[in-house]
Amino acid sequence: MTFSRLLATLTVLLGTLLAPAYAQTADAELTQLVDALAPGSFKDREAAIAALVATGDTRVVPLLQTLAEGDLYASEADGKVVFITGSGATLGLVDPVTLAELGEAPKADLEKVKVNNSLRRVIRTAIGQLTLLSDDPRIRRSAAQSILHDADPANLELLEGSIAAETDPQIRQIMETARAVIILQTDATLEDKQAALPLVAAIGGRDALTLLTGALTNSPDELKPSIQASIDGLARDRAVWDAAQNVWYGISLGSVLLLAAIGLAITFGVMGVINMAHGEMVMLGAYTTYMVQETIRQSAPQLFDYSLAIALPLAFLVTALIGIAIERGVIRWLYGRALETLLATWGISLILQQSVRSIFGPTNRQVGNPSWMTGSFELGGLSITWSRLWIVVFAMVVFIALLLVLKRTALGLQMRAVTQNRRMASAMGIRTPFVDAMTFGLGSGVAGLAGVALSQIDNVSPNLGQGYIIDSFMVVVFGGVGNLWGTLVGALTLGIANKFLEPYAGAVLGKILILVLIILFIQRRPRGLFALKGRSVEA
Amino acid sequence: MLTQALFRALDKKAIWLVAILIAVAILVPASNLLLPNGHPLRLPNYAVPLFGKYLTFAMLALALDLVWGYCGILSLGHGAFFAIGGYGMGMYLMRQIGDRGVYANPVLPDFMVFLNWKELPWYWHGFDNFWFAMLMVMLVPALLAFVFGFLAFRSRVTGVYLSIITQAMTYALLLAFFRNDMGFGGNNGLTDFKEILGAPISADTTRAALFAASAIALALAVLVCSMVVNSKLGKVMVAVRDAESRARFLGYRVEYVKLFAFVVSAIIAGIAGALYVPQVGIINPGEFEPANSIEVVIWTAVGGRGTIIGPIIGAIMVNVGKSYFTGAFPEFWLFALGALFVITTLFLPKGIVGLIGQYRTLTTKREQHDRSAPSPADVEAGADPQPKAAE
Numbered sequence: 001m002t003f004s005r006l007l008a009t010l011t012v013l014l015g016t017l018l019a020p021a022y023a024q025t026a027d028a029e030l031t032q033l034v035d036a037l038a039p040g041s042f043k044d045r046e047a048a049i050a051a052l053v054a055t056g057d058t059r060v061v062p063l064l065q066t067l068a069e070g071d072l073y074a075s076e077a078d079g080k081v082v083f084i085t086g087s088g089a090t091l092g093l094v095d096p097v098t099l100a101e102l103g104e105a106p107k108a109d110l111e112k113v114k115v116n117n118s119l120r121r122v123i124r125t126a127i128g129q130l131t132l133l134s135d136d137p138r139i140r141r142s143a144a145q146s147i148l149h150d151a152d153p154a155n156l157e158l159l160e161g162s163i164a165a166e167t168d169p170q171i172r173q174i175m176e177t178a179r180a181v182i183i184l185q186t187d188a189t190l191e192d193k194q195a196a197l198p199l200v201a202a203i204g205g206r207d208a209l210t211l212l213t214g215a216l217t218n219s220p221d222e223l224k225p226s227i228q229a230s231i232d233g234l235a236r237d238r239a240v241w242d243a244a245q246n247v248w249y250g251i252s253l254g255s256v257l258l259l260a261a262i263g264l265a266i267t268f269g270v271m272g273v274i275n276m277a278h279g280e281m282v283m284l285g286a287y288t289t290y291m292v293q294e295t296i297r298q299s300a301p302q303l304f305d306y307s308l309a310i311a312l313p314l315a316f317l318v319t320a321l322i323g324i325a326i327e328r329g330v331i332r333w334l335y336g337r338a339l340e341t342l343l344a345t346w347g348i349s350l351i352l353q354q355s356v357r358s359i360f361g362p363t364n365r366q367v368g369n370p371s372w373m374t375g376s377f378e379l380g381g382l383s384i385t386w387s388r389l390w391i392v393v394f395a396m397v398v399f400i401a402l403l404l405v406l407k408r409t410a411l412g413l414q415m416r417a418v419t420q421n422r423r424m425a426s427a428m429g430i431r432t433p434f435v436d437a438m439t440f441g442l443g444s445g446v447a448g449l450a451g452v453a454l455s456q457i458d459n460v461s462p463n464l465g466q467g468y469i470i471d472s473f474m475v476v477v478f479g480g481v482g483n484l485w486g487t488l489v490g491a492l493t494l495g496i497a498n499k500f501l502e503p504y505a506g507a508v509l510g511k512i513l514i515l516v517l518i519i520l521f522i523q524r525r526p527r528g529l530f531a532l533k534g535r536s537v538e539a
Numbered sequence: 540m541l542t543q544a545l546f547r548a549l550d551k552k553a554i555w556l557v558a559i560l561i562a563v564a565i566l567v568p569a570s571n572l573l574l575p576n577g578h579p580l581r582l583p584n585y586a587v588p589l590f591g592k593y594l595t596f597a598m599l600a601l602a603l604d605l606v607w608g609y610c611g612i613l614s615l616g617h618g619a620f621f622a623i624g625g626y627g628m629g630m631y632l633m634r635q636i637g638d639r640g641v642y643a644n645p646v647l648p649d650f651m652v653f654l655n656w657k658e659l660p661w662y663w664h665g666f667d668n669f670w671f672a673m674l675m676v677m678l679v680p681a682l683l684a685f686v687f688g689f690l691a692f693r694s695r696v697t698g699v700y701l702s703i704i705t706q707a708m709t710y711a712l713l714l715a716f717f718r719n720d721m722g723f724g725g726n727n728g729l730t731d732f733k734e735i736l737g738a739p740i741s742a743d744t745t746r747a748a749l750f751a752a753s754a755i756a757l758a759l760a761v762l763v764c765s766m767v768v769n770s771k772l773g774k775v776m777v778a779v780r781d782a783e784s785r786a787r788f789l790g791y792r793v794e795y796v797k798l799f800a801f802v803v804s805a806i807i808a809g810i811a812g813a814l815y816v817p818q819v820g821i822i823n824p825g826e827f828e829p830a831n832s833i834e835v836v837i838w839t840a841v842g843g844r845g846t847i848i849g850p851i852i853g854a855i856m857v858n859v860g861k862s863y864f865t866g867a868f869p870e871f872w873l874f875a876l877g878a879l880f881v882i883t884t885l886f887l888p889k890g891i892v893g894l895i896g897q898y899r900t901l902t903t904k905r906e907q908h909d910r911s912a913p914s915p916a917d918v919e920a921g922a923d924p925q926p927k928a929a930e
Contacts, residue, residue, distance in 0.1 A: 274699050333885055338699050339613045340884040343840060346833055347880020354873035470710050470829065473703045508714050515711035519687075519704050523694040 030057060031097045034081050037067065038074035038111075042119055049119075053126045061130050063096050068123040072096070073110040081113065125152055132162040132175075141171050148178035151211075156182050177203060184215040193223055201230040209234050241381030246499050252388045254495025255395035259453055260468040261475035262402060262487050263446035269481040270419045270439045273331060274342045277349035278472065279465025280356075281323065281444045285315040285451020286460045287356060290365045305370040308452060315448035322352075323444025327437050335436075349465070357462040364459040373456060391453050398449055403484055405442070415439055474518050480528025490529060494518075553765040556848055557758045564754035568747035584743055588818040589862065591750040593855045595818070598757045598811035600838040600850035601764060602804040607836070608844030609768050610800040611780030613698075616705035617808050618832035619712050620680035622822065624809030626716075627679060629729035629822040630663060631672035632740070636733050649731070650724045660722045669736055676813040677806045684805030685798065692794035692801075697783065706829045713827035728823025735817050746818070753814045757851070760807050765847050767803065776800055837876070840883050843890025852891060 033055065036048040052060045066072045066083060073091075074081045082102060085092035091110065093102040115123070124146060131143035140162075147155050159179050166172040180196035181203075188196075200211055212231045219227060264278045289311040296303050296310075303310070326348055334341045369387055376385040406412035414435045417425040426432045451464075458464060471494075479490025494514060501510035522528075567582060567590060574581035582590075599621050606612040638645040642652040646659055665671040687708060691701055719725035738745045767773050775796050778786040787793045816822045825831075835854075842853020857879070864872040887894060 268699075272699070274703070330881055330885065337884075337888075339702065340888070342613070342699065342702060343833075343836060344881050344884040347837075347877040347884075350873045350877035350880070354870070354877065357873075358870055466830075470706065474707060477700060477703055508718055512711045512714050515707045515714075519707055519711075520690070522696055522700065522704050523690045526694050526696045526700060 027097050030055065030059065031095075034063065034096055035074075035079060037072070038079050038081050038113055042114075042116055045113070045115075045119060046122055049122055049126050053129055059097060061127055064123045064127050064130075066096075067113060067115060068120050068127075070112060070115055072113040074113055075105065076109050076111050082110075084110065121150065121152075125150060125155060128155065129158050132158060133165065137168050137171060140166070140168070141174065144171055144174040144178060148174060148181060151178065151181045151185060153182050153186050156186070181211055184211065184219070190220055190222060193219065194226070197223070197226060197230060201234065209238060237381065244380075245382055246503070247496060248382055248384065250496030250499035251492065252392055252495070253499060254492035255392040256454065256457070257468075257471055257475050257495055258395045258488060258491035259391070259398060259450035260447070261472035261479075261491055262399065262484065263443035263450065264472050265476045265479065265481060265484065265487040266402070266415075266446070267440055267443035268476055269483070270415050271331075271335075271436055272338050273440075274338065274345070274473075275440075275443065276342055276346040276469065277326065277352060278345075278443070278447055279467075279469035280349045280352040281319045281447035281465070282451040282454060282468060283356065283460075283462065283465040284319050284322065284352065285448030286367065286455035286458075286464055287360065287365070287451075288315040288318050288448065289452045289455040290360075290367050290460055293367060304368070305372065307368075308370060308373075308456075311452050312449060315452045316445040317448075319448030319451070320441040320445030323447075324437050324441040326444075327440035331440065332433060332436065353462050353465075360462070362462060364461045367455040367460050369456055387456050391457065394453050398446060399484065399488060402446065406484065411435070411438055474515070477522060477528055478518055480525075480530040483530040486528060486530030550765070550769065553761060553847060556761050556851075560754050560758035560761065564751040564758070567754075568751050572743065572747055584746075587743070587746045587750050591746070591753045591818045592815060593858050594750070594753040594757050595811045595815040596835075596838065596858055597851040597854040598753070598760050598814070599808050599835055600842065600854035601757070601760055601847070602807035602811065603835050604839045604844050604847075604850040605764050605767065605804045605807070606797075606800050607839060608846070608850070609773065609780060610776045610797055611783070612797060612801065613702045613836065614705045614801075614804075615702045615829060615832050615836065616707075616709035617804070617835055618829075619709035619827055620684065620805040620808035621812035621815070621835075622712070622716075622824075622826035623680050623683065624676045624812030625816040625822040625826060626723060626729065626812075627666075627672055627676035627809070628813035628816040629732075630666040630723075631669060632732040632735060632817060633729050634663075634667040635735065636731065639733055640731070648724070648729070650719075650727065651722070654719060656722075663722065673813065676809050680805040680809035681802050684802045688798045688801040689794075692797045695794075706832070709827050709832055710829050713824055713829070716824035716827060724823070726824065728821060728825075729816075730821040730823075732817065732820060740817055740820070749814065749818050753818070756810055756814055760810075761847055761851075763803070763807070767800075768847070772796065772799065834876070837880050837883065839890075841879060841887070841890055843892030843894075845889075846892045849890050849892040856891075 030052075033048065033052050036051065037045055040048075049064065052064070063072070071084070072081060073084050075093075081096055083094040083096050083099075085094060089107050090104050091107055092104050094100070095102055128143045128147045128150075131139045132147070134140050134143070144162075147159060156179065159175055159182070163172060163175045163179065166175060177199050180199035183192050183196040184200055200215075201208055203211070209231065212227055212234065216224060216227050216231070260279075260282055263281070264275060267273055267275050267278075289308065292311040292314060293304070293307045296307050326345070330344050330348065331341055334344060373387045373390055376383055378384075404412075406416060414425070414430045415438075417428070417430055418432055418435050418439075422432060425435075454464065454468075458467070475487060475490045475494055478494060479486030479488070497517075498510055498514055501513055504510075505513060567587065570580055571582045571584065571587050599617065602620070603614060603617045606614055606617075633648040636648065640649040640652075642649050644652045647656060651659070666675070687705075691704065696704065715721055716723050716728075717726055723729065732740050734740050735745065735749075738748070768776070775786065775791050778789075778791070779793050779796050783793055786796075812822075812826075834857075838854040838857045839850040840853070841857055842851065843849030857876075860875065861872060864875055883890065889896065
């Protein structure tokens with residue numbers, strides 16, 4: 001822990017805790033108790049912690065936290081316990097009680113106050129005891145939650161005292177739940193346990209299930225049926241939530257597939273061209289994001305949260321221009337020779353991959369998540385990460401935008417015309433080569449957008465695109481070409497099917513099953529789910 | 540009847556090719572084994588298995604050419620048949636290790652002992668017998684090709700769609716063979732071979748023999764392919780390639796023709812894989828990589844598809860280039876390979892062999908009006924479901 005972070009914690013704690021007229025021990029006395037932490041065995045240290053807790057002094061809390069993190073040091077010469085600042089061979093020393101600076105000492109003269117896991121547990125409980133009676137509701141709440149998490153019977157008495165004193169109903173509820181959890185573990189009376197049962201069951205989810213299953217063995221026989229009933233009810237809820245969670249994972253995977261495949265679907269639909277370099281366009285989009293973030297880190301760090309917003313148009317432009325260049329330079333000479341286009345674009349993909357590897361190196365590049373994309377939240381029994389949620393939203397936005405482009409713009413009209421009947425469209429005065437170039441640019445640009453999104457959840461390396469290309473093909477082939485809805489349905493179906501197969505068959509076998517199913521599906525519908533109906537007959 | 544077919548197959552070019560391959564099969568081992576060390580014409584020891592590997596690649600390219608160059612089926616999964624053949628040979632070689640493995644188990648290969656398996660899975664039985672293993676090397680790819688092809692061709696999956704699902708096939712196999720539960724050594728594959736038919740596998744004589752076997756197998760493959768393409772069936776194959784619907788409307792069972800070509804091709808690829816494994820000493824799931832299969836396509840395309848000799852020249856040239864570049868300029872190889880893909884498709888649609896043909900027609904154009912048979916690149920434009928772009 002760096003000193004600045006420590007200081008921040010301290011100011012928060014001290015600012016809120018020092019004000020009340022709460023037991024304040026004299027500095028000298030406290031220092032003596034603190035120094036007792038350093039010598040002796042873990043057992044002695046445990047006793048020293050108990051003595052510190054007994055003072056009830058709030059300054060003990062940051063001290064114990066530092067100790068638990070293994071950042072508390074003792075001077076080898078006189079055994080004085082200190083906080084340290086800085087790093088390297090020489091460290092700054094800070095008095096843990098008065099927070100006065102004590103000068104510097106070489107690292108070799110300091111010894112870490114060692115902690116082990118059982119000691120860490122002791123410290124956690126000790127901090128809980130110190131904070132349960134704090135005046136700050138936030139501190140009390142987190143303390144109650146930590147006690148609920150550990151469920152140490154030793155805390156029961158303490159908990160009961162604090163429940164009586166608690167004024168905030170929400171915090172009191174947490175405390176009561178914690179008490180109920182503890183009661184179920186101990187040999188309390190049957191009535192107490194019966195009263196505790198609904199409270200524990202109300203925690204819900206996997207936690208309650210584990211607690212109750214644990215309680216089932218050491219409960220009196222009279223209680224067992226009602227515990228079992230609660231367990232069954234919880235397990236049913238869990239199954240429903242698990243299914244919902246799987247659907248969510250499936251949607252999340254499906255939206256990633258949709259992003260990766262939708263550009264491919266456009267070029268394939270309009271031009272009948274399989275663009276094997278599509279995955280590399282995704283990769284270039286991700287590297288554009290990396291470049292944008294690097295620039296921001298160096299010149300304007302305060303803009304970091306907007307880095308994705310800046311990267312999106314840039315990635316679109318970069319990949320769209322490269323796409324148009326590829327179309328004008330290579331693909332337009334190969335129209336009508338779909339299989340050869342496939343080979344040529346594969347060659348281009350190798351060149352792009354190796355270029356990126358030569359410029360940026362073969363290792364993964366660090367692309368950060370902006371603050372609004374980090375973390376997760378709970379929705380009922382679902383745990384949803386923000387980055388996944390934003391990618392689902394983003395995929396839908398891209399999908400709708402493309403739909404609008406195809407249905408509402410002149411270019412979209414021309415693209416659809418060329419898809420349906422190239423010769424007739426040409427005869428009606430549509431410049432098909434221009435439409436082709438624009439389509440390829442649009443498809444590549446969308447791949448670039450996908451790259452920006454995927455940079456948030458995947459490793460940005462030269463092989464990024466390779467991982468998606470086969471899956472995208474499957475989506476396009478499954479959904480059928482020339483119809484964006486087909487791609488949407490295909491991507492979501494494959495995503496959800498994949499996630500539902502995973503728990504039963506394992507990730508790899510699930511994927512194999514999906515591939516086999518698609519191969520079989522193609523036998524039934526050789527042109528995909530939403531085949532284009534028209535007069536385009538094979539030669 | 541067979542002799543008749545053979546005679547027809549042995550047109551002048553094929554005779555020359557077979558003769559050259561047999562000469563190579565004799566001369567290369569002889570130069571390695573008989574000439575003294577330091578002789579200018581002596582082939583160094585490392586080169587024999589290397590060249591042998593090129594020959595198996597040439598065989599794989601030839602197999603692909605049979606379906607792509609002659610029948611218009613662009614398979615992006617031919618590496619799968621090659622790898623399955625390789626695994627067949629690998630299983631035989633694993634069983635030959637016997638109790639000389641690390642765990643000294645007389646029956647179970649090391650990786651099974653390591654995974655705590657108690658007995659041999661059923662599909663490993665019989666692979667201690669060389670002839671059974673060789674039969675499987677041909678049968679299993681043939682069966683896979685038959686089932687896959689039967690399903691795909693019957694429902695008229697063609698063109699790009701077919702290419703993509705062949706790619707999906709090899710990708711699914713790649714994932715499957717990576718799993719330890721499959722019983723094929725998982726990630727590490729099969730390796731540490733000791734001997735083949737009683738001969739130590741890394742001895743110079745064994746390697747020379749394997750080289751000779753590869754050359755002769757390639758010669759046989761050339762014979763078979765040229766027999767097929769010069770037969771009436773071969774003509775129908777070309778018809779299917781050039782205008783599938785028209786061939787169907789004329790009454791040919793297009794799907795059976797394709798199925799035949801696909802299965803024969805898979806068998807040749809399987810044999811190539813079986814010859815490849817003892818020469819490189821390992822087979823692992825990496826051989827199933829879709830990228831490998833696509834590389835085979837470029838060997839065929841560079842040499843010239845729709846010819847017998849083209850894929851052989853292409854495979855050997857590209858792989859010699861690869862060996863050189865990955866050693867001398869490792870960064871540069873992918874650029875070169877990528878450029879090869881682009882340049883070949885743009886400027887050499889008929890490959891190197893076609894280039895010679897192009898040059899010849901250029902010089903003799905005036906006297907002799909173009910009477911040569913249509914080549915795939917000329918006609919594919921018309922055969923493709925996608926109408927040609929407005930020129």
